[in-house]
Amino acid sequence: MIKRMKSLTLFSGLMLSAFAGTATAAPVLMSAEWAAQACEAFNKNPKLTDGLGGKWIGNNKGRGYKVIxxxxxxxxxxxxxxxxxxxxxxxxLCTYGGKIEMAKLDSGADYLMYATTEKWHEMGAGEYGPMKAMMFGRLQFQGPKWEAMSVMTPFEQFLLLAGQVPSTETSCPK
Structure with missing residues (x-):
């Protein structure tokens, strides 16, 4: 009986090791892999797809898209x-998420957003929204500010992606 228990324990341990080796680690926050997953999450959120539709997405300089x-x-x-x-x-709809493909942004239509890892985590957890983040300098932002002000509710949903898309923050993107 003891010999059988040891065999079963050894087998269980080997199976756990095999499954642990195949588990996919979450991508690094703000890496190209994370951006691809954020793109997918964006498209599943009607507050983003509908809320940013119409006038906001229409300001795309005739390209048919905006870049963030x-x-x-x-x-x-x-x-x-x-x-x-x-x-x-x-x-x-998010049609691309990944490494930079459009090096030069158009400040009249496109956006640049950056914050510390800690602040992305706080915004992603919903601790505060975009208005507070921008007013207190927790989120640095470049782009059409008045336009952004007109879509604060969907913009808040965008910031929540930082917490909704699984990620690891133990290292910086490479």
Missing amino acids: HLYRSDCENSPQVEMRISDKNGKA
Whole structure:
């Protein structure tokens, strides 16, 4: 009986090790992999797709899309990531999330947002929204400010992606 228990324990341990080796680790916050997953989460949120549809997504300089660059300001020399939000039948849909493809942003239509890892975590947890984040300098922001002010509710949903998309913050994006 003891020999059988030892065999069963050894087998169980080997199975756990095998499954642990196949588990996928969460991507690093603000990495290209994280941005791709954030893009998917964006499209599943009607407050974003509907709330940013119409006038907001319509200001795209005739390209059919807006670009948002994001990064963690305490991760020196880390690359920024890009999310491309496209106009699809009046809805705002994320059609790309990953490494920077559009190096130069158009300040009249596109956005650059950055904060420390700690502040991204706080915003992602819903501890405060975009108004407080911008007023107190917790979120640095470049882009059409009046336009952004007109979509604060969906913008808050956007910031929550930092907490909704699984990530690890133990290292900086590479």
